[in-house]
Amino acid sequence: LIIGVPREVFAGEKRVATVPEVVEKLIKLGFAVAVESGAGDAANFDDDSYRAVGAQIITGAAELWAKSDIVFKVRGPNADEVGLMREGGTLVSFIWPAQNPELMNQLAAKKATVLAIDSLPRQLSRAQKMDALTSMAGIAGYRAVIEAANAFGRFFNGQITAAGKVPPAKIFIAGAGVAGLAAIGTAAGLGAIVRANDTRAEVADQVVSLGGEFVKVDYEEEGSGGGGYAKVMSEGFQQAQREMYAKQAKEVDIIITTALIPGKPAPKLITAEMVKSMKPGSVIVDMAAEQGGNCELTEPGQVVVKHGVTIVGYTDLVSRMARQSSTLYATNLFRLAEELCKTKDGVINVNMDDDAIRGLTVVKEGNITWPPPAPKLA
Numbered sequence: 001l002i003i004g005v006p007r008e009v010f011a012g013e014k015r016v017a018t019v020p021e022v023v024e025k026l027i028k029l030g031f032a033v034a035v036e037s038g039a040g041d042a043a044n045f046d047d048d049s050y051r052a053v054g055a056q057i058i059t060g061a062a063e064l065w066a067k068s069d070i071v072f073k074v075r076g077p078n079a080d081e082v083g084l085m086r087e088g089g090t091l092v093s094f095i096w097p098a099q100n101p102e103l104m105n106q107l108a109a110k111k112a113t114v115l116a117i118d119s120l121p122r123q124l125s126r127a128q129k130m131d132a133l134t135s136m137a138g139i140a141g142y143r144a145v146i147e148a149a150n151a152f153g154r155f156f157n158g159q160i161t162a163a164g165k166v167p168p169a170k171i172f173i174a175g176a177g178v179a180g181l182a183a184i185g186t187a188a189g190l191g192a193i194v195r196a197n198d199t200r201a202e203v204a205d206q207v208v209s210l211g212g213e214f215v216k217v218d219y220e221e222e223g224s225g226g227g228g229y230a231k232v233m234s235e236g237f238q239q240a241q242r243e244m245y246a247k248q249a250k251e252v253d254i255i256i257t258t259a260l261i262p263g264k265p266a267p268k269l270i271t272a273e274m275v276k277s278m279k280p281g282s283v284i285v286d287m288a289a290e291q292g293g294n295c296e297l298t299e300p301g302q303v304v305v306k307h308g309v310t311i312v313g314y315t316d317l318v319s320r321m322a323r324q325s326s327t328l329y330a331t332n333l334f335r336l337a338e339e340l341c342k343t344k345d346g347v348i349n350v351n352m353d354d355d356a357i358r359g360l361t362v363v364k365e366g367n368i369t370w371p372p373p374a375p376k377l378a
């Protein structure tokens, strides 16, 4: 079968769904690979680098979509792209079915089979190699620290030089999921003093193992809302958490916020008052900007200076490292292709008896199969 990779059309999206080193592996699995001309340009993979490993370069989205049995994409398709899709074709991309019912209906009308990489059951250990949410969150967490370092006017590490003594930067990280943990490791690696908080107490050991200090909220409440994700906390907890965050805001130089609750707006953790209390030259990177922000003063997509504090609200952190994020995403999709094509003959079998495949198959031959039944844990 032919796997086709179109150029991403979403504004500002620089990633591409496959990269030359992965094309080679897909061909070894028996697939032919077609790439739309220019698809890798923004991630620094030019047409020749794909051609060199055996991909066919196709000019124009219409021809690419028409030719592809299976389309690998990063962003879910827009209505025009669904229009180009071949009837009965297969699509692998981010979809977010809960948020995009109309797209789901359009894909079903195309009699498509759709594998939504965001719907992979992440708790299955077998699924980890395909977990693009984790690989993308890790990159975003790293990049958030780099953005913070860029906006911050001082060293991260403490130094004693002939020109004087420099104290290490103090960083507070709100939310220690995948992105937060990556940020903790990166900031600690640069020599900063790192503190972190999460409503899920179970992450405390992970924070410490990466070189951070876990700061507890002085209020007993279990923060897990199921499946390893967070829940909305009680008003009493939130009040105690605000008091602790207000104290941290006065002490630290940089705050990186990553807190998300599935299906809910991002919790507001950093108030305008807290921003005001930070030292001049401090930095906030709000990784939840796209979901409404963890900081009251964040402007999504923008860098703003409020009360002498630089607030970075970029919503494209992974696209700012497009070569890296494309490579990891492409590898996640290759691992999925291996699961779909165990026979290594370029033919796929979407096996609905396999928990991992069942979980991410959101449309099967035109039938909406989302949400899936709860998987058996493995």
Ligand code: NAD
Pocket: 122, 123, 124, 125, 128, 131, 133, 134, 137, 174, 175, 176, 177, 178, 179, 180, 197, 198, 199, 200, 227, 228, 229, 230, 231, 233, 258, 259, 260, 261, 262, 267, 269
């Ligand atoms: P996420 O992006 O949904 O949320 C980020 C973090 O914010 C979470 O740790 C969450 O607890 C925290 N948070 C939410 N509200 C908060 C608040 N009010 N104050 C402070 N922190 C708050 O989470 P994620 O990074 O996608 O990870 C979610 C879970 O998935 C984790 O348990 C992670 O270990 C798990 N996971 C498991 C696997 C696996 O088993 N293979 C892989 C990836 C992720």
